[in-house]
Amino acid sequence: MNELIEALRLVLAPDVLIAILLSSIYGLVIGSLPGLSATMATALLVPVTFYLSPIAAVASIIAASAMAIFSGDIPGCLLRIPGTPASAAYTDEAYALTRKGQAEIALGAGLWFSALGGIAGTISLVVMAPALAELALNFSTFEYFWLAFLGLMCATLVARSSPVKAIASMLLGLFIACIGMENPGGVPRFTFGITELLGGIEPIPVLVGVFAVSEVIRAMVSPEPPPLPHRRFGSILAGQLHLTRKYWRQMTRGNLVGIIIGVLPGAGADMAAWVSYAMSKRFSKEPKKFGTGHPEGLVEAGASNNASLASGWVPSLLFGIPGDTITAIAIGVLYMKGLNPGPTLFTERASSMYALYIIFILANILMIPLGIVMIRVASSVLRAPRATVMPVILVCCAVGAFATGNNLFAVVLVATFGVVGYVMERNGYPVAAMVLGIVMGTMVEQSFVTSLIKSDGSLLPFFERPVSAVLAAMTIAALLWPVFIWSWKRIRPRHQEQAL
Amino acid sequence: MHLSDRITGSFVATLGVLAAYGGSRLPPVPGQDIGPSAFPILIGVGLILCGLLIAAGIGHSFEEEAEADLAVVEGPPEYASTKAPLTYRLRALLPPGLLLFYVVAVDRLGFVPTAAIMIFIASVAFGAKLRVALPLAALASVAIHLIFYKLLRVPLPAGLLPMPW
Amino acid sequence: MTSFTRRGFIASASTVLASSVVGLKPSFSQSNYPNRPITLICPWGAGGGTDATARIIGQVMEQKLGQPVNVVNRTGGNGVVGHAAIASAAPDGYTIGLLTVEIAMMHWQGMTDLTPRSYTPLTLMNVDAPAIQVKADSPYKTIKELADAIKAAPPGKLKASGTGQGGIWHLALVGWLQSLGLQSNHVAWVPSNGAAPGMQDLVAGGVDIVPCSLPEARPMIDAGRAKSLAILAPERNPQFPNVPTLDEQMGPHKSVGVWRGIAGPKGLPADIQDKLVAVLKEVYASKEYKEFMSGRGFGVKWAERAEFGQFMDESDRQMGEAMKAAGLAKA
Numbered sequence: 001m002n003e004l005i006e007a008l009r010l011v012l013a014p015d016v017l018i019a020i021l022l023s024s025i026y027g028l029v030i031g032s033l034p035g036l037s038a039t040m041a042t043a044l045l046v047p048v049t050f051y052l053s054p055i056a057a058v059a060s061i062i063a064a065s066a067m068a069i070f071s072g073d074i075p076g077c078l079l080r081i082p083g084t085p086a087s088a089a090y091t092d093e094a095y096a097l098t099r100k101g102q103a104e105i106a107l108g109a110g111l112w113f114s115a116l117g118g119i120a121g122t123i124s125l126v127v128m129a130p131a132l133a134e135l136a137l138n139f140s141t142f143e144y145f146w147l148a149f150l151g152l153m154c155a156t157l158v159a160r161s162s163p164v165k166a167i168a169s170m171l172l173g174l175f176i177a178c179i180g181m182e183n184p185g186g187v188p189r190f191t192f193g194i195t196e197l198l199g200g201i202e203p204i205p206v207l208v209g210v211f212a213v214s215e216v217i218r219a220m221v222s223p224e225p226p227p228l229p230h231r232r233f234g235s236i237l238a239g240q241l242h243l244t245r246k247y248w249r250q251m252t253r254g255n256l257v258g259i260i261i262g263v264l265p266g267a268g269a270d271m272a273a274w275v276s277y278a279m280s281k282r283f284s285k286e287p288k289k290f291g292t293g294h295p296e297g298l299v300e301a302g303a304s305n306n307a308s309l310a311s312g313w314v315p316s317l318l319f320g321i322p323g324d325t326i327t328a329i330a331i332g333v334l335y336m337k338g339l340n341p342g343p344t345l346f347t348e349r350a351s352s353m354y355a356l357y358i359i360f361i362l363a364n365i366l367m368i369p370l371g372i373v374m375i376r377v378a379s380s381v382l383r384a385p386r387a388t389v390m391p392v393i394l395v396c397c398a399v400g401a402f403a404t405g406n407n408l409f410a411v412v413l414v415a416t417f418g419v420v421g422y423v424m425e426r427n428g429y430p431v432a433a434m435v436l437g438i439v440m441g442t443m444v445e446q447s448f449v450t451s452l453i454k455s456d457g458s459l460l461p462f463f464e465r466p467v468s469a470v471l472a473a474m475t476i477a478a479l480l481w482p483v484f485i486w487s488w489k490r491i492r493p494r495h496q497e498q499a500l
Numbered sequence: 501m502h503l504s505d506r507i508t509g510s511f512v513a514t515l516g517v518l519a520a521y522g523g524s525r526l527p528p529v530p531g532q533d534i535g536p537s538a539f540p541i542l543i544g545v546g547l548i549l550c551g552l553l554i555a556a557g558i559g560h561s562f563e564e565e566a567e568a569d570l571a572v573v574e575g576p577p578e579y580a581s582t583k584a585p586l587t588y589r590l591r592a593l594l595p596p597g598l599l600l601f602y603v604v605a606v607d608r609l610g611f612v613p614t615a616a617i618m619i620f621i622a623s624v625a626f627g628a629k630l631r632v633a634l635p636l637a638a639l640a641s642v643a644i645h646l647i648f649y650k651l652l653r654v655p656l657p658a659g660l661l662p663m664p665w
Numbered sequence: 666m667t668s669f670t671r672r673g674f675i676a677s678a679s680t681v682l683a684s685s686v687v688g689l690k691p692s693f694s695q696s697n698y699p700n701r702p703i704t705l706i707c708p709w710g711a712g713g714g715t716d717a718t719a720r721i722i723g724q725v726m727e728q729k730l731g732q733p734v735n736v737v738n739r740t741g742g743n744g745v746v747g748h749a750a751i752a753s754a755a756p757d758g759y760t761i762g763l764l765t766v767e768i769a770m771m772h773w774q775g776m777t778d779l780t781p782r783s784y785t786p787l788t789l790m791n792v793d794a795p796a797i798q799v800k801a802d803s804p805y806k807t808i809k810e811l812a813d814a815i816k817a818a819p820p821g822k823l824k825a826s827g828t829g830q831g832g833i834w835h836l837a838l839v840g841w842l843q844s845l846g847l848q849s850n851h852v853a854w855v856p857s858n859g860a861a862p863g864m865q866d867l868v869a870g871g872v873d874i875v876p877c878s879l880p881e882a883r884p885m886i887d888a889g890r891a892k893s894l895a896i897l898a899p900e901r902n903p904q905f906p907n908v909p910t911l912d913e914q915m916g917p918h919k920s921v922g923v924w925r926g927i928a929g930p931k932g933l934p935a936d937i938q939d940k941l942v943a944v945l946k947e948v949y950a951s952k953e954y955k956e957f958m959s960g961r962g963f964g965v966k967w968a969e970r971a972e973f974g975q976f977m978d979e980s981d982r983q984m985g986e987a988m989k990a991a992g993l994a995k996a
Binding site for chain 2 (some may be wrong): 030035036040046100140148159161162163164165167168171172174175178183184185186188190212215216217219224245291385386387388390391392394395396397398399402403406408411412414415416417418422427428429431445448449452453486489
């Protein structure tokens with residue numbers, strides 16, 4: 001109890017509170033700019049943390065990253081430009097709501113369920129950190145292989161398109177992930193002698209290209225759409241209480257999936273959002289509404305996304321294993337400030353740990369008022385004429401991609417993938433599936449090859465280990481699902497299905 | 501650029517052949533049974549299969565259904581009709597072209613002039629009047645420079661027109 | 666140096682723009698260097714250990730020089746792009762960079778033509794030696810027992826991890842195996858995305874050995890999940906006094922390790938070198954730098970100019986040998 005009071009004293013210090021407020025605003029602004037990611041927002045904070053007290057330094061990282069992940073949904077929803085690979089899973093859904101004139105429902109859901117998810121993730125961190133860490137430690141490459149495979153399969157579930165084309169897009173993404181020498185053999189593949197390709201193709205320039213640039217191209221060749229029905233931008237939160245009551249099951253499921261996936265190092269928020277969105281569609285009573293502006297999937301994916309962000313800190317704090325790129329940066333800051341990760345952090349520095357928990361909760365609560373202001377400001381972009389918004393987006397795409405590594409080659413990639421994305425979209429190939437392939441590709445290959453080295457070439461351990469066997473069964477079921485649906489539709493007469 | 505499934509399917513299959521061929525020529529790695537060639541070959545085979553299925557029109561019914569569902573909610577898709585004149589459809593190349601212009605020009609001209617030219621051209625192409633496009637180009641390029649250079653410390657080249665900050 | 670006063674005057678009184686209009690390059694070999702911000706290129710992404718090191722060096726340099734020192738991450742091409750950007754910068758002292766051990770490895774794999782000789786070496790700032798980690802409940806109590814077990818096991822039975830194929834810790838293991846008179850693949854290498862996932866796999870029972878630096882292994886050691894049998898360095902690490910050296914246990918062995926140092930493009934004028942080395946010496950001695958490095962557990966080591974050049978040549982030679990032995994170097 002003394003430790004809790006001590007922790008409250010630590011957090012309520014003026015410098016900590018100011019750090020939380022300023023870095024929250026900073027995270028919101030960076031995350032909402034098209035082409036800039038939460039990881040960049042965190043990385044750019046590191047030099048500032050040199051000047052802060054240990055608690056204030058960690059607080060600023062926590063606050064900025066949570067805000068940036070949420071506000072990455074804003075350009076995705078308003079302009080169909082997702083800020084992170086995680087929000088790519090549900091960008092089309094949110095954008096469809098915007099075109100129906102319900103941007104505030106989409107963004108409000110993102111905000112509300114992100115905040116609740118973040119708090120649920122924090123509670124899991126408080127209550128179950130050691131147990132969750134144990135789970136993470138027992139995940140070896142065999143389990144990771146199935147997990148990555150399962151993640152890939154979500155592509156076919158999520159896509160509103162022919163499953164064959166969804167798989168083709170995903171395979172295209174896997175092929176792009178092969179480029180470079182970040183493979184288990186360390187051999188340069190498909191680089192054609194281009195130095196820049198040795199490190200592979202990063203997801204961010206691809207994301208910016210296939211979503212943002214292809215959107216600009218599409219606008220270029222289509223007449224100006226009629227102005228959106230001008231509605232008073234209603235209360236952002238009012239609709240959310242209704243959604244929470246209606247979809248509390250989906251929210252809880254999203255939180256749980258997010259916590260479990262987030263705790264596994266390397267899986268993180270990207271996969272959590274995809275898996276949850278796919279699950280939501282799969283188990284929904286109205287799967288046909290998905291992709292047409294239906295909030296159900298947004299609720300579950302948003303709940304999962306931010307829950308995974310908080311639980312991703314478990315392996316980082318206990319073992320110094322980063323859950324994702326953001327916690328990798330955070331670990332550096334923890335070391336610098338003498339809060340070395342390890343179990344002793346939980347016992348000897350318990351007050352500091354409690355302080356971290358309080359900061360997590362505080363940041364997620366603060367997210368709601370700040371997020372509402374941000375949504376109102378950002379929504380004005382919907383009323384601006386296309387001829388002023390699109391050119392600025394194009395320049396932001398160029399600068400944002402350049403800023404990821406200060407390398408102009410990223411801008412070339414953005415232009416290339418803009419064209420690729422436009423052509424794919426026009427012909428019914430879902431681009432989000434390709435992004436998923438790029439994000440998961442390395443993990444699938446790495447876990448498969450290293451597993452075989454460890455098992456001396458035997459495939460048995462993939463099915464033998466208990467967790468691995470469960471994941472394998474789930475994967476095979478997901479794999480057979482589209483085939484099953486297809487044959488089911490063939491057998492059943494079409495008019496009967498429409499009557500349902 | 502709407503193409504028939506036959507064409508896109510064959511393209512996917514061709515890409516698969518190239519991936520598998522390119523993968524098969526990679527050297528083995530000492531100490532690894534599954535070398536770097538296995539995955540590209542596997543992906544290549546998958547792409548070939550998918551490409552053939554797409555070319556054969558399998559799974560197309562899903563697309564029509566999904567589009568019909570979407571049309572109920574949103575009305576018909578807003579793509580330019582394929583009958584639009586070629587010059588109009590070629591405008592699709594303008595955004596990637598402007599990005600490549602950025603790559604070539606930014607180190608020579610500097611960020612602000614390059615961005616201003618990009619914004620001006622794109623804005624005019626979208627049908628903006630000169631009295632909108634010109635101030636937009638001037639103000640937005642400077643504002644973006646301020647945010648990225650000053651706040652985020654992205655090293656944007658100064659070029660011909662260094663900013664006072 | 667007849668035009669000393671005039672050129673000095675122009676350089677100090679004019680902006681970059683004005684001087685290029687006058688037709689004079691801003692003069693640099695003057696006592697008033699630096700008179701504009703310096704760029705410090707980091708070839709690796711924001712957030713990693715190298716980035717953090719570059720940022721602390723840049724920050725202290727800024728205090729000492731009174732000019733901004735901007736750390737710029739130039740990523741891509743697995744480090745090639747950033748290293749190339751340092752080598753091809755104008756040798757005016759306004760663009761310098763942080764070299765990492767990869768510069769001594771990449772050219773052996775045919776990834777680039779750049780070698781440590783493509784730069785003006787300024788100062789070595791950090792060196793970390795590999796250490797050999799095993800699971801905490803592993804039957805091997807000393808490095809000698811582990812070595813005997815490796816020798817007794819059939820080739821490929823024991824597995825090790827910690828970097829990608831051909832990464833620095835893979836080469837460290839290869840070097841050690843060779844010194845034991847074994848084949849380079851006697852212990853199978855399981856490629857991983859860095860030391861942290863390797864340590865995780867060690868604890869999960871996936872691999873038997875992880876060679877990596879002590880700061881990388883520290884969280885798992887502190888958590889009581891892993892133990893370090895020996896450090897492959899001539900002396901013990903003051904941060905980890907309980908870890909014996911390999912030399913103490915099994916006789917002398919020269920191992921590869923990671924290092925980071927500051928260098929400029931080739932042809933940096935001598936007076937600018939003087940100024941930079943003097944400032945970097947102050948950085949190295951500063952409280953901030955020392956605290957940062959010990960906080961992260963990074964080892965500090967100093968060498969300047971030619972001495973640093975020799976250090977890199979030696980590292981380059983060792984890497985070449987290890988990579989040829991592992992079949993990783995291009996013929």
